């Protein structure tokens with residue numbers, strides 16, 4: 001046994017968890033290496049979800065572990081308010097170099113949620129600095145997930161994440177989501193139908209007035225609400241409408257950043273450049289928490305330049321742990337691994353094999369849709385009458401108990417393995433899912 005299981009599970013109020021169910025039926029992870037987790041009893045679990053879409057280079061990579069260890073003994077913490085430490089500038093330059101266009105000014109946070117709230121605040125600060133302080137409205141999209149801060153849930157489009165917590169940011173509004181199972185089910189890659197859904201932004205402009213809208217934020221490929229791949233032409237159209245009305249476009253790439261779609265960013269992969277990109281997860285291979293916002297140079301210049309005559313702090317925003325030294329050390333080692341092992345290119349070269357394998361599930365029991373892009377797949381199941389989500393939860397539990405980690409959201413199973421996944425492991429995942437689907441009701 002790797003570790004004795006804890007005998008008191010009461011104290012930890014678990015996030016996004018059915019606490020009462022879990023504590024009666026705990027499923028624990030005690031160690032991880034490469035493509036596999038181990039349970040406290042020593043059972044091996046193949047990781048089909050890169051943890052939570054974040055361990056892109058595989059678990060406990062030696063060079064990242066060593067970099068964190070060394071940094072902890074050298075400089076454990078340094079403030080980045082009015083001071084700096086060298087690694088922070090190095091990470092910013094390395095991240096900036098991976099971004100499309102001139103998005104090479106990087107603000108650091110500690111999570112995806114913080115990155116999103118930071119990007120929304122930068123959008124407001126930018127417009128105000130240009131003398132357009134009336135632009136305060138933020139637009140998200142139905143079925144969008146942008147973390148759990150008040151900004152993120154306001155532009156997010158998941159009812160359960162918002163309902164309990166009051167009205168959120170005043171004036172936030174939403175585009176329709178892009179999921180159209182009637183026309184696009186079982187599409188391989190980007191669906192053909194749906195570019196016109198971007199035109200709803202023209203409707204919101206007509207309703208509210210462009211001079212009240214600061215930014216639109218979307219996930220280029222929505223992950224958490226079940227792998228919604230952008231229709232061909234949709235993001236291009238959104239970009240065009242934003243440009244026409246002086247609205248900033250933010251891509252939330254917390255999941256899609258760092259190789260998930262076979263390129264450094266979804267923006268690069270899909271050929272559409274936003275004004276800001278939010279990042280987290282894969283930036284440190286999830287070994288130390290870190291989030292970031294990559295901004296176009298003009299945004300940085302505008303916000304920092306606005307105060308040029310009245311020297312002082314230009315934007316009153318930041319976190320004690322912005323660019324924490326351990327996170328920076330982990331990020332540099334992670335970015336080295338991505339480069340040295342060409343992991344983004346690897347993801348791209350595996351994509352055809354991945355696509356063919358997951359679409360083999362098209363005929364499996366309960367399956368009503370399979371969709372994919374990069375090293376991501378969504379497998380949607382018919383919901384049980386009167387019990388939405390129950391079938392996918394059962395599948396998740398059965399798979400975990402038989403050695404495969406997947407992510408269940410509503411009645412959708414999402415797969416997003418580390419980019420080091422081998423072809424045989426892809427086959428194992430698909431085989432295990434098909435077998436489990438045969439066994440669940």
Ligand SMILES: Cc1ncc(COP(=O)(O)O)c(C=O)c1O
Nearest residue numbers: 111112113145146147252254255
């Ligand atoms: C697109 C997107 N944005 C934001 C977040 C929030 O990130 P975090 O959980 O690190 O706050 C997530 C998390 O899954 C995400 O997928």
